[in-house]
Amino acid sequence: MSHDAQHTVSTGSLPGRDLVEAVLDEAYERFRDLDEGEVIEGVPALADVEPDLFGVALVESSGAEHTRGDARHRFSIQSISKAFVYALVCQEIGHDAVLERVGVDNTGVPFDSVLAIEHNEGHPMNPMVNAGAIAATGLVPGDTRAERWDFVLRGLSRFAGRDLELDEAVYRSESRENQRNEGLALLLEGHGRLSGDALGVVDTYTRQCALLVDARDLAVMGATLASGGMNPLTGDQVVDPSIARDTVSVLTATGMYERSGEWLFEVGAPAKSGISGGIVMISPGKGAVGAFSPRLDDAGNSVRGRKACAHLSRSLGLDVFASRPPSDAS
Ligand code: GLN
Numbered sequence: 330m331s332h333d334a335q336h337t338v339s340t341g342s343l344p345g346r347d348l349v350e351a352v353l354d355e356a357y358e359r360f361r362d363l364d365e366g367e368v369i370e371g372v373p374a375l376a377d378v379e380p381d382l383f384g385v386a387l388v389e390s391s392g393a394e395h396t397r398g399d400a401r402h403r404f405s406i407q408s409i410s411k412a413f414v415y416a417l418v419c420q421e422i423g424h425d426a427v428l429e430r431v432g433v434d435n436t437g438v439p440f441d442s443v444l445a446i447e448h449n450e451g452h453p454m455n456p457m458v459n460a461g462a463i464a465a466t467g468l469v470p471g472d473t474r475a476e477r478w479d480f481v482l483r484g485l486s487r488f489a490g491r492d493l494e495l496d497e498a499v500y501r502s503e504s505r506e507n508q509r510n511e512g513l514a515l516l517l518e519g520h521g522r523l524s525g526d527a528l529g530v531v532d533t534y535t536r537q538c539a540l541l542v543d544a545r546d547l548a549v550m551g552a553t554l555a556s557g558g559m560n561p562l563t564g565d566q567v568v569d570p571s572i573a574r575d576t577v578s579v580l581t582a583t584g585m586y587e588r589s590g591e592w593l594f595e596v597g598a599p600a601k602s603g604i605s606g607g608i609v610m611i612s613p614g615k616g617a618v619g620a621f622s623p624r625l626d627d628a629g630n631s632v633r634g635r636k637a638c639a640h641l642s643r644s645l646g647l648d649v650f651a652s653r654p655p656s657d658a659s
Contacts (some may be wrong), residue, residue: 343389343615343645350395356640357385357397366624366632369604370616371389375501378404378623385637388548389616390556400544404621405499407603408440410485410537411462412584413550416558416576417484418468420568424575430522431456431464435583435590440629441509445517450519457583457601459630460513463590467514467523474529475574481537487548493540500539507535529554542607544619551609551617561616577611583648588628596639597648608634612647 343349361383369375384399419427427433432454436445444458446453453461471477486493514527523530542550553560554577557570568576578600584601585592592600600610606623608631618641620634642648 332378341646346393349387349389349393349645352641352644353385353387353395356637357383357645358375359640360636361398363622363636366626368606368623369625369629372499372502372506373606374496374499375405375605382606383514383622383633384544384620385641386543386545386548386619387616387641388545388552388561388619390552390561390614391616392541392561393546394545394562396545399405399621400619401543402621403543404607404623405496405539405603406463406485406542406547406571406607407538407605408457409542409547409601409603409607409609410540410600411457411465412576412580412609413485413488414462414469414481414537415456415579416488416554416568416572417466417480419575420572421470422468424571427456427465427468427575430468431461433579435587436461437587440586441513443513446513446516446520446522451522453517453522455583456579456659458586459510460517463510463514463530463534464517464522465585466537467517467527467530469533474526474533476488477533478536481533482540484567485537485540485550487563487565487567488553488560489542489546490549490560490565491546492544493546495536496539496541500536503535503539504532506549507531510534538603544620544621546611547607547619547621549619551611551619555611555613555615555617574613577613580611585630586628588626588630590629592635593650596635596642597650598638598642599649601639602630602634604629606631606634608638610638610642610647612642612649615647619649
């Protein structure tokens with residue numbers, strides 16, 4: 330089918346329901362049989378997932394929602410939690426303090442790399458890889474681990490518009506093999522970037538990664554960031570508009586790890602991925618896509634999720650960089 334050219338650019342609103350549904354059908358049907366990529370190894374509780382699962386959801390800033398395939402299949406949110414914890418922490422301590430304490434830049438190294446710390450004299454720089462995300466979780470307010478976990482759980486649940494639950498098996502599985510993240514946290518503490526209870530911070534971080542969501546939840550959470558921080562389904566103002574804007578700007582540079590530049594080139598909208606196969610893609614003012622498919626590329630990004638996002642971005646005008654010449658230009 331041919332899509333109306335006016336919807337392939339980033340200004341204005343999404344096309345009407347029929348076209349959105351048709352494009353979602355295309356994105357789902359075109360890639361449902363694709364079996365490129367590998368399911369994550371190394372975390373036993375994640376490795377035994379059904380690799381053929383594939384779900385796509387789109388939630389508009391208007392509150393309209395669309396789903397295809399396994400969009401209600403639950404999986405642990407993993408790294409995608411980093412975006413939302415970052416937003417909650419920014420809301421608490423403000424733009425300037427987050428810039429100073431964590432940073433907002435890509436590090437160009439894989440998500441679990443210590444270089445993200447060591448290249449920058451202990452300044453973690455990138456809140457969307459493990460080092461920076463652990464530093465961000467270290468800024469969560471609260472006097473006890475229980476209070477800090479409550480802050481994270483409640484905040485992420487408000488983004489999703491429902492009470493999220495922990496996948497205990499994933500949490501235990503990751504906790505048993507957490508030496509690398511614990512190492513990152515101790516290194517941050519050594520550089521004065523985490524104050525006290527470094528291992529407790531890693532525990533909160535590991536829990537936030539084990540929260541269960543589905544592709545539709547991701548779309549709602551993303552649509553909240555795309556809608557001035559207000560959840561378009563519940564009407565809850567989760568973070569201020571300026572904080573939603575700050576978070577999306579950081580995701581643009583960092584959300585797809587060391588492939589963030591390639592992602593922008595190919596797909597053109599801020600996004601965040603996680604190792605269980607989720608992706609959230611945000612189009613400010615319009616809405617967000619949630620995608621889930623467990624097979625990953627070598628940077629840890631879902632292969633079918635990436636393809637579906639690229640198709641939706643181009644066909645529905647979610648790409649924030651696309652424009653067209655003024656209509657009166659000759
Ligand atoms: N829980 C995983 C970790 O800390 C999350 C990584 C990811 O999704 N990229 O390594």
